[in-house]
Amino acid sequence: MDEDVLSTPGHLISLAARGFARLSESRLKPLGFGVGQLPVLVALQNGKASTQRDLARFARVEQPPMAQMLARMERDGLIERTPDPADGRSSRIVLTKTAQECMPKAIAALFQGNREALAGFTDAEAGQLADLLTRLIDNLDQIASAELSSGD
Template identity: 55%
Template sequence: MADVKRDSAIAEVDKQDVPVADEWELFSTPAPLINMASRGLMRLAERRLKPFGASAGQLPVFYLLRDGGAMTQRDLARLARIEQPSMAQTLARMERDGLIRRASDPRDGRSSLISLTKKALAKAPALRGALHAGRAELVEGFSEAEIAMLCDLLRRLNRNLDRGVAKEIAE
């Protein structure tokens, strides 16, 4: 009986004896809801992917190199929309785990061309399956129109965020 309780204190706030009034304030705005969703997604993805020896941050790499192609670290970072050091760290872990290989770029001595190993390519279908299932679970009870609406709103939000960051840099 206590087993269900042991796992995560997060999913069961409303059954507590603590006043819940604050919660509405804390999660009445989009930002914390997005943050919470992101953390939930990460946890779920981690749980789904771990059995296959992969993790959430590696997914863009798997996706971008899925057809056996090669790419520069810079391009991987840019297409995955993360900063270069973040991608460097992810690639370091993937190399450690034998998922990627680096070949020196003949046209540029600074960079190397990253590609998935056979081991990684073999995992790809399983990962895609896990993601597909996860996606279905995530939007369970949503109509296609609602999903499209959500994506649209999020894209607009992201545009605002990009703009905001850019603006503040220009002083």
Template identity: 70%
Template sequence: MDEKVLRTPGHLVSLAARAFARLSEERLGPLGFGVGHLPVLVALGNGVANTQRDLARFARVEQPPMAQMLARMERDGLITRTRDPRDGRSSRIDLTPAVRERLPQASATLLQGNRDAMEGFSDEDERRLVELLDRLIVNLDRLSGAVVAAAASETDET
């Protein structure tokens, strides 16, 4: 593999993401959470979403993997599901009281992990990094949307 590939933003962001995931797994494990749970915990904890469809959209994953994750989280006592009284085909999802109690500690643990990872960076460095990553994510979302739209139009033409 060309050495230049190893110094590209995509490769470096991927390495950083995996390192953050390992750090978070190590620190969240004792609280009974995994990194994969984070989008669901955040969305339910903040009241942003409470259905499987909305959680999948929030986490930017397809419905089948979200359904599998929610089944495991329910099995592990992290969430509860109740029938939606307005739509019998849908369930409302909520965090268990024990999980709600541990969320502040999980948030503090993640924030401390970020502070530890940013050691040696100035406040301005960190602000700029976040700004650049936000822009990168917008570009990637736009590009992946363009790919999906192009594939859909190719299918329509055949």
């Protein structure tokens, strides 16, 4: 059977992800944020993480790229680092007042972009799409974990 590689879910999801990234980037840039910073901003805002290690785990990225992103965010005045009272070698990371003030606008812009991208979808279809993508991500995480542990 001759399958069209460009019609596979993997390729279509990749196209959709790039489209969302472009849309989000254009709406976040005027607020001083980058789309790649979103997991960090959300984790810090919601108190889900406060160290570089926790943020890397939360955002599902390796430590070196997280360190680079945090350095840029600190340079741009989005985060501040303070010594961790429990561990002198580590630092706690918090959003600056400026970043905190811009977050509601950024979140509103992202939700608006999602609504526009899902125009013509019913609420049930949008919910089902989110559920299916969540399951797909879980499957991909399991595959990656299995391949990492078998490579040890």
